[in-house]
Amino acid sequence: MSNLHDVMEHNRKFVDDKDYEQYLTTGFPDKKMVIVTCMDTRLTEMLPKALNLRNGDAKIIKNAGAIITQPFGNIMRSVLIALYELKAEEVFIIGHHQCGMTGINPETVVGHMTERGISEGTIKTLKNSGLNLMNWLVGFDNVRSSVENSVHIVRNHPLLPPNTPVHGLIIHPNTGELDLVTDGYEALRELQKQ
Numbered sequence: 001m002s003n004l005h006d007v008m009e010h011n012r013k014f015v016d017d018k019d020y021e022q023y024l025t026t027g028f029p030d031k032k033m034v035i036v037t038c039m040d041t042r043l044t045e046m047l048p049k050a051l052n053l054r055n056g057d058a059k060i061i062k063n064a065g066a067i068i069t070q071p072f073g074n075i076m077r078s079v080l081i082a083l084y085e086l087k088a089e090e091v092f093i094i095g096h097h098q099c100g101m102t103g104i105n106p107e108t109v110v111g112h113m114t115e116r117g118i119s120e121g122t123i124k125t126l127k128n129s130g131l132n133l134m135n136w137l138v139g140f141d142n143v144r145s146s147v148e149n150s151v152h153i154v155r156n157h158p159l160l161p162p163n164t165p166v167h168g169l170i171i172h173p174n175t176g177e178l179d180l181v182t183d184g185y186e187a188l189r190e191l192q193k194q
Contacts, residue, residue, distance in 0.1 A: 025056025032089040033058040034082035036075060036150065038066040038096055042173035047094065050176030059088055065101030065139060066094060068150040071157050079154060083161055090165040090184060091154055095147040096173050104139030143170055147181045155187065163188060 014020065037047055039062040048054070059082040061075060068075050082088040110123055110133065127133050140146035151168040154160060165184030171177070 023055045028087040029056065029058045029082070031057040032087060033092055034079055034088040034090070035060045035092045035094055036066050036068060036079065037062055037094040037171075038099060038101075039064055040096060040099065040173060043096060043171065046173060046176050047171060050171060050178065059086060065099055065146065066096070066150065067101065067140070067146060068093070068153045071153055076153070076157065080157075080159055083164060090167065092167045092169060093147050093150045093154065094169045094171055095143045096171045097143060098173055099143055101139035101146075102143060103141060104137070106134040106137035109137045144181055151182055
């Protein structure tokens, strides 16, 4: 049976048995947190458990590498919507050790695209259209630096509500152990001293 059929069969039973009732909550995060983290499969259940989060506690935004690359991209827009419209009050950027974006080679990714049927013409057109495909596909060399960079983009965003704590952490995908990269509360205290 295909994944789609498995999902649909399970879903019918989930709804019929009212299994959803244990997950009922509002659309607003109870702990007033917005989290940007990686889409790594090891974090699907590990991250909420390691942070003591239940359904409804936080807005969780996932992408490849927990990277915020630009101040006016989709990830930052989602962070701002969570802060302004969905009652979140602080931001957590959580990268992880052993991330697949560490050292990713854009040329290799493009090679895999062509192997899977994307034409060289399409790749060339994208490269000639002004999109820097290699920069767009690049990962990072060091997860700590990546988290620091993402935190920097959020903290310095012109639309970030004043006095919003922005924290940076790294989680171990096997144990859930957290390493604090930067404490948003401390950063705000330092800013107020200036």
